[in-house]
Amino acid sequence: MSLIEVKAVSKIYRVSDEVETVALDQVTFSVEKGEFLAIVGPSGSGKSTLMHILGALDVPTSGSYRLDDQEVGDLDEDTLAEIRNQKIGFVFQAYNLLPRTSALKNVMMPMIYGGIKVKEREKRAKQLLSQVGLADKLNHWPNMLSGGQQQRVAIARALAMTPAIILADEPTGNISGQQVTEIMDRLNQLNQAGHTLLIITHDQEVAGYAKRTLTLKDSRLVADNVNGRQR
Numbered sequence: 001m002s003l004i005e006v007k008a009v010s011k012i013y014r015v016s017d018e019v020e021t022v023a024l025d026q027v028t029f030s031v032e033k034g035e036f037l038a039i040v041g042p043s044g045s046g047k048s049t050l051m052h053i054l055g056a057l058d059v060p061t062s063g064s065y066r067l068d069d070q071e072v073g074d075l076d077e078d079t080l081a082e083i084r085n086q087k088i089g090f091v092f093q094a095y096n097l098l099p100r101t102s103a104l105k106n107v108m109m110p111m112i113y114g115g116i117k118v119k120e121r122e123k124r125a126k127q128l129l130s131q132v133g134l135a136d137k138l139n140h141w142p143n144m145l146s147g148g149q150q151q152r153v154a155i156a157r158a159l160a161m162t163p164a165i166i167l168a169d170e171p172t173g174n175i176s177g178q179q180v181t182e183i184m185d186r187l188n189q190l191n192q193a194g195h196t197l198l199i200i201t202h203d204q205e206v207a208g209y210a211k212r213t214l215t216l217k218d219s220r221l222v223a224d225n226v227n228g229r230q231r
């Protein structure tokens, strides 16, 4: 059994009675614990849709998605929310931090839902923020931080519940240069510590960190390469 098993997954968005968009078309792959994958492909090829399904934020229209041997499409909303909280850490391109809320409180947030006591929440959030080099920015609101710093807060928040899987949708989309290297080094360390990592990216440098690359095109999985070789 693999950690992630995606079989013939399709996602069709019904925009109106006449208009349907096939965002994913019969996608099949599996991911073992501890892998580091890049998901690449042109804009509109279905990358974010796939990420939402993998993250249990959405369910396939058809096909099967098994996470830890559980069929995600069969789970009720409460169980899905619990899986998102316990097993999955999300990092989004737009950071999705709460505005007018300190870095510390942003990182503590998932632990509230995770039922962690307040003292422990604060302790862990401080540790996580120091690990991403933000020990001196605990009380800063997002708008007082640079893009790279906000992204590091988002990474710290994604790690709050020590998730087995980290899903990042263009985590370097709004930053550049040295900041990209910092974010990628941090994500790489997390992978080496045992977290399974899936990163959507447009950036060749970023994709270069991953050992395996899935390529989507026109809603289909058209390549699955490990170290440059087709699997």
Ligand SMILES: Nc1ncnc2c1ncn2[C@@H]1O[C@H](COP(=O)(O)OP(=O)(O)O)[C@@H](O)[C@H]1O
Binding pocket: 013, 014, 015, 021, 022, 023, 041, 042, 043, 044, 045, 046, 047, 048, 049, 050
């Ligand atoms: N909520 C939605 N409703 C309708 N169509 C959508 C929705 N989300 C995505 N799509 C469509 O699905 C296709 C794939 O989108 P997306 O997964 O966002 O691609 P990517 O992340 O690769 O740019 C696109 O044609 C997009 O317009």
Ligand SMILES: [Mg+2]
Binding pocket: 047, 048, 049
């Ligand atoms: Mg996208």
